[in-house]
Amino acid sequence: MRRVGRSDNEIKPMVPHLRDCHHSVLRVGLFLLAIVCGARAQTCYTGQEIEASTAKAVEAAALQYFNLSAKGDTAGLRTNAIPEVARNFGGIEQAVEANKAHFAEGKASDTHIFILDASESKTALPRADFFCGIYNSSDRVVFSIPNLPPGRYAVTITRIAGQDPITLTMILQDTGKNSWKLAGYYARLNAAGGHDGQWFLSKARAYKEKGQTHNAWFYYLTAWDMLAPVDFMGTPELDRLSDEIQAARPGALPAADTPLELAAGGKTFKIAEMVAVSVISDLDLRVQYETPDAANSTLAAQDNAAVTKALLAKYPEFRDGFGAVIARAVDNQGHNYVTLTAMKDAK
Numbered sequence: 001m002r003r004v005g006r007s008d009n010e011i012k013p014m015v016p017h018l019r020d021c022h023h024s025v026l027r028v029g030l031f032l033l034a035i036v037c038g039a040r041a042q043t044c045y046t047g048q049e050i051e052a053s054t055a056k057a058v059e060a061a062a063l064q065y066f067n068l069s070a071k072g073d074t075a076g077l078r079t080n081a082i083p084e085v086a087r088n089f090g091g092i093e094q095a096v097e098a099n100k101a102h103f104a105e106g107k108a109s110d111t112h113i114f115i116l117d118a119s120e121s122k123t124a125l126p127r128a129d130f131f132c133g134i135y136n137s138s139d140r141v142v143f144s145i146p147n148l149p150p151g152r153y154a155v156t157i158t159r160i161a162g163q164d165p166i167t168l169t170m171i172l173q174d175t176g177k178n179s180w181k182l183a184g185y186y187a188r189l190n191a192a193g194g195h196d197g198q199w200f201l202s203k204a205r206a207y208k209e210k211g212q213t214h215n216a217w218f219y220y221l222t223a224w225d226m227l228a229p230v231d232f233m234g235t236p237e238l239d240r241l242s243d244e245i246q247a248a249r250p251g252a253l254p255a256a257d258t259p260l261e262l263a264a265g266g267k268t269f270k271i272a273e274m275v276a277v278s279v280i281s282d283l284d285l286r287v288q289y290e291t292p293d294a295a296n297s298t299l300a301a302q303d304n305a306a307v308t309k310a311l312l313a314k315y316p317e318f319r320d321g322f323g324a325v326i327a328r329a330v331d332n333q334g335h336n337y338v339t340l341t342a343m344k345d346a347k
Contacts, residue, residue, distance in 0.1 A: 042125070044132035044143070045115040054178060058113050061172055061180040062156040069096050069168065069187075070103035081182040082173050092185045099187045105162025114155040116143060121150040142234040154180060157229045165190040169229045186230050192278035197226030201241070204248070207321065213250040215321035218276040220245045222283065259289075264310035269303070271311075282323030284340070287311060291329040300329040300337035308341050319343055 050058075061080075068076040074093045078086050085092070116130045128148040132141040143155065152174040160166050171184030190196060204219035224245060228238050254260035259270035273288040289307060294300050304327035311325060312318055318325070324343055330336045 042121075042128045042130050043117040044130035044141075045117070046113065046132045046141070050113060050115050054115060055113060057178040058115070058154045058156060058172060058180055059111065062111060062113075062154075062158060062170060063108060065170060065182055066103065066108045066158060066160075066168060070100060072096060072100040077182060077185075082175065085183055092182075095185055095187050099166060099168075099189075102162060102164045102166040102187075102189065103160060103168070105164060106160045108158045108160055108168075110159040112157045114141065114143070116145075116153040116155065118148055118150055119152045121148075124149045138236055140236065144232055144234070153183065155233075159190075165196075167229050188225055188229065189278070190226050192222065192226075192283060193281040197223045200226065207317075208248055212317040212320065213248070214315055215317050216248050217245075217250050217253075218285070218321065219283075220248055222276050222278075262289075262307060262310045262314065265302070265306035267303070267306070269307050269310070271307070276322070277326065279324070279326075279340075283321070284324040284326050285318055285322040286326040286328060288328040288330060291331055294329045294331040294335040294337045295333070297337055301339060303327075303329055304337065304339035305341070308339070308346060312346055319346070 065077060065080065068080075074089070074096050077092060077096065078089050081089065081092075114130070114132055116128075118125060118128050121128075125146075125148045127144060127146040130143040130145075132143070133139055154172040154174070156170050156172065158168045158170075160168065166187060166189050169184075169186040169188075170182060172180035173183040175181050192200075200219050200223035204216045204223055207213075207216035207219060224241065227241065234242075252260060254271045254274050256272045259272045260274070262269045262271060269289045269291075271287050271289045273286070275286055277284055277286050287307060291300060291303055307327045307329075308325045322343060324340050325346060326338060326340050328336055328338045
């Protein structure tokens, strides 16, 4: 199972969005994304392989936590989380607040359950691989989770078909007597602006054919987010898509440790982040850069305008791929200043 790469975006949970190793809308929980490098497989059960009592208990817990999410009851979720997650709950709170309206639009349906058994391990596993189903079959599923403490876990993947379809994936840990507590939480919208992952994938391929490599990259990553429930899960289809995305990765993508330098307005700006974000019916491009004083709104607005102009001069293809540029100036005192410029208004 391979991973797709991108630079970090606004999400700052315990689990990274499939970014530099590979990027994710909200990834929160106990587990960290791994590069697959070889480890002893553990045991996975799915479908009729799961004991009836276990399946019933997991389904009940997943439904309870979904209902709490739809109500925005983060206190209830925290109460039902394992201690490690409860102590670091900010990311889950952000995920719930951002998505509770989507959860409330429809009922939880089409829930898939996987039981991951690492209970025989004596210490945390550097990386635990769980192979579910027949390995060479078209419907096989692989979970690769690093630094996994011994125990028995469940992965629940629930589709919510509302006006804004969304997938909620949770990791539950058996804390004894079939009591399943929240150990990871991942919510991903399945569409943006009325378009699903397959549409974004088709657009990515079209941009690639036209030589618009950066547009292709961001549309590929948007498609991935909508098609992959989580980043530590592999299927034959997802693995093929991951390979395709890796092959399309353009050079010189900005990151915090390797910023993109843009000369504009007599200054040099260091772009630490460039990411596609869904805003209402548009897919917009957000860029973040460091500035000495983002609290100075007049200066920050001027710099944002200069960054937007220089970015579009360097990558004119962005005019075709995005509805707007969101420039975000940040300083080391924690201030930030954001300007959204519609592409039709960008000079």
